[in-house]
Amino acid sequence: MAVGQLLTTLLGLASAVSATALPKASCSPQDLLNEALDALGGEDKIGEIKGLTYHSPRIFRSRSLMQSYELTRADTYVATSGSQNISFRVDQGFLEQRIDRRLVPSNHWYWGSQELKPLEFSLVVNEGKDGFACYVKGNNQIYLPQELAPGYVDSALTYNLIVQAQTFSPHLIYRMRDTKSISAITVDINGIEFPAVYDPSREITVILDPKSKVPYIIRTAEQHPIYGESTKDLYLSDYKKVKGIQFPHLVQTIYNSTAQNLNQVLEDFIIEEVTLNPKFPKGFFDGIDEEKSFAPKSGPKKIPGVLDGVVTEFNTNMLGTAFKNASIENLKVETPLKDLPYVHWVIVDDGDEMGVKQLVIEFENEVIVCDAPPQWSQAVMQWVAENLKKPITHVAPTHHHGDHAGGTADYVAAGAKLIIPDMAVDYWSSIPGATFVTFNQTHPYVHRDSKIQAWFNWEQQAVHASDWSYVTITERCPTANSTIVAFEADAWEAGLDAEISNQGLMRQWLNQILGDGLSRDAIVFPAHGKVTPLSELINITAFPYPDFDVTHWKQGAALC
Numbered sequence: 276m277a278v279g280q281l282l283t284t285l286l287g288l289a290s291a292v293s294a295t296a297l298p299k300a301s302c303s304p305q306d307l308l309n310e311a312l313d314a315l316g317g318e319d320k321i322g323e324i325k326g327l328t329y330h331s332p333r334i335f336r337s338r339s340l341m342q343s344y345e346l347t348r349a350d351t352y353v354a355t356s357g358s359q360n361i362s363f364r365v366d367q368g369f370l371e372q373r374i375d376r377r378l379v380p381s382n383h384w385y386w387g388s389q390e391l392k393p394l395e396f397s398l399v400v401n402e403g404k405d406g407f408a409c410y411v412k413g414n415n416q417i418y419l420p421q422e423l424a425p426g427y428v429d430s431a432l433t434y435n436l437i438v439q440a441q442t443f444s445p446h447l448i449y450r451m452r453d454t455k456s457i458s459a460i461t462v463d464i465n466g467i468e469f470p471a472v473y474d475p476s477r478e479i480t481v482i483l484d485p486k487s488k489v490p491y492i493i494r495t496a497e498q499h500p501i502y503g504e505s506t507k508d509l510y511l512s513d514y515k516k517v518k519g520i521q522f523p524h525l526v527q528t529i530y531n532s533t534a535q536n537l538n539q540v541l542e543d544f545i546i547e548e549v550t551l552n553p554k555f556p557k558g559f560f561d562g563i564d565e566e567k568s569f570a571p572k573s574g575p576k577k578i579p580g581v582l583d584g585v586v587t588e589f590n591t592n593m594l595g596t597a598f599k600n601a602s603i604e605n606l607k608v609e610t611p612l613k614d615l616p617y618v619h620w621v622i623v624d625d626g627d628e629m630g631v632k633q634l635v636i637e638f639e640n641e642v643i644v645c646d647a648p649p650q651w652s653q654a655v656m657q658w659v660a661e662n663l664k665k666p667i668t669h670v671a672p673t674h675h676h677g678d679h680a681g682g683t684a685d686y687v688a689a690g691a692k693l694i695i696p697d698m699a700v701d702y703w704s705s706i707p708g709a710t711f712v713t714f715n716q717t718h719p720y721v722h723r724d725s726k727i728q729a730w731f732n733w734e735q736q737a738v739h740a741s742d743w744s745y746v747t748i749t750e751r752c753p754t755a756n757s758t759i760v761a762f763e764a765d766a767w768e769a770g771l772d773a774e775i776s777n778q779g780l781m782r783q784w785l786n787q788i789l790g791d792g793l794s795r796d797a798i799v800f801p802a803h804g805k806v807t808p809l810s811e812l813i814n815i816t817a818f819p820y821p822d823f824d825v826t827h828w829k830q831g832a833a834l835c
Contacts, residue, residue, distance in 0.1 A: 426568025
C-alpha cells in the first residue's frame with residue numbers, strides 16, 4: 276500500500292474506532308497552521324527560535340508491546356524511570372536533534388544485563404542532505420557494554436529516528452506552512468472531530484485542539500506485521516508559557532492499530548524546564564568519526580522487508596536495529612539427534628548464543644515451523660524447499676513477542692495454518708488470510724504421521740506470556756527409553772550461564788512439565804541458547820523432579 280493510501284486509511288484512527296474517510300476541514304491548511312502558530316505565541320516568536328532544550332530531570336518511562344505478557348497491552352516496562360534532555364537546533368536550514376538520556380531498565384531485561392545498571396547515552400539525529408543518526412556516547416542496547424558508543428545506525432532506523440525528531444520539532448508547524456502538498460482534514464477520535472493538517476512529504480499529520488488551536492497529537496503511520504496498519508501518536512498536553520511561547524510539558528507516545536483493540540502508552544515524560552536559544556557547545560550535534568563507528572554512516576531510507584513497526588519495536592525495546600542480514604547463506608541448520616532425524620534446529624543468528632533459533636519438524640508429507648523471527652521467513656522457506664522438498668503447512672509461534680513471531684504473517688501468506696492456543700485467535704486474526712489449528716490446557720494439539728508425533732502445549736497463567744506454549748516431539752510409538760524433544764522460548768536460556776535465566780520462569784515451566792509428565796531425560800531445544808538435557812535445568816533450580824520417562828508423558832498418551 277502506498278504511503279498516501281495508508282495515511283488516508285489511518286486518519287480516522289483513534290483507539291478502537293474504525294478508520295473511515297472523513298470530510299476535509301472547512302479551513303485551508305495554511306489557515307489552520309496560522310491559527311496554531313498564533314495560539315503558540317505568534318509567527319514572529321516561533322521564528323526567533325534558533326534552538327532549545329527540553330529538560331526532564333525526573334520523569335521518563337517506557338513500556339513494551341513487543342515483550343508484553345498480555346496480547347494487546349503494554350504491560351511490561353522497558354524503563355521504570357529515567358531522565359533526559361532533548362535538544363534541537365533549527366537555524367541551519369535543517370533539523371538537528373540530540374537526546375541525552377539516562378534510564379533504569381526493568382527486571383524483564385535480566386537476560387541482557389544481570390546487574391540492570393542504568394543506561395546512559397547520547398544520540399544525535401540530523402535530517403540534512405547527508406542525514407544520519409549516531410550514538411556519540413553510550414548506547415541504549417541492553418546487551419552491549421554500557422560505555423560503548425556504537426556510532427551510526429542503519430538506514431531504516433535513521434529514517435525512523437528522523438521522523439520521530441520531526442514530530443517533536445519546535446519548528447514543525449512553522450515549516451509545514453511552506454509545503455505545497457499539505458491538506459486540511461478532519462480526524463475523528465472517539466466520536467470527537469478534530470481539525471488536522473496532513474503533510475505527505477513528511478508523512479506526518481498534525482491534529483489540533485479545536486478550542487485552544489495548539490497541536491494536540493502529532494501522528495505518523497506504520498505498518499506492523501501483526502497489528503497491521505497502525506499509528507504512532509505523540510500526545511502533547513499541559514501547555515505552559517515560556518518567554519511568551521506555549522510549550523507542552525506532558526508528552527506521551529501512544530500506539531494504535533486498525534486491526535486490534537489497541538491504544539497503548541509506549542513512552543511518557545514530563546518537561547520541567549525549557550531553555551530557549553541556548554549556546555550549544557561546539558560539535559554538540561556532530562556524529563563521531565566513521566572509523567570509530569561499528570557501521571558506516573547511512574542516510575535515511577526505508578528498507579524493503581523491514582516494516583517500520585518492527586523498527587520502532589526493536590529500538591524502543593533496547594534491542595537496537597531491526598535490520599538483519601537475512602539470507603539462506605546465513606542460516607545454519609543442525610539435525611543433532613540421530614534417533615529423531617526429522618527434528619531440525621535452525622540457527623538464524625550464529626554470531627550470538629542468545630540469538631533466535633527456530634525448530635523445523637519434518638513429517639512424511641509436510642513441515643511445521645516453530646517460531647517465526649522477523650525477516651528470516653523467506654530464507655527458512657527457501658531452505659525447506661531446497662533441502663526437505665516438502666510444503667510448510669503450519670507455523671507455530673511459541674508466543675506473540677516480536678522476536679519470535681514477527682515473521683508469522685509471511686508463512687501465512689505462503690499458505691501455512693497457524694497453530695496457536697485458542698485464547699489467542701482474536702489476536703492472530705489480524706493477519707490477512709489467517710486460518711487456525713487451536714489447542715487449550717486440557718486438549719493439546721497433536722500432529723502425527725507414521726514416524727513422529729508433535730504435541731503443542733499451553734496452560735492458563737502461562738510462563739512468560741499469556742499465550743506462551745511449548746512443543747514436544749517423539750517417535751510415533753516410543754518406548755520408555757525413547758528420545759523426547761522439548762522446544763521452548765524464553766523460559767530457560769538452555770546451555771548458557773545460569774544467571775542469564777530467570778529462576779521464577781524456569782521453575783514455573785518445571786511445574787508445568789511436571790504436570791504434563793515430561794521425561795527427565797528430555798532434550799531441550801531453546802529459542803535462545805544451546806541444545807541441552809532437561810536434567811541440567813533440574814540441577815540449576817534444585818527442583819525435586821521425579822524419574823519420569825516417555826511413558827509418563829500425558830499419562831501414557833504418547834504410547835501406541
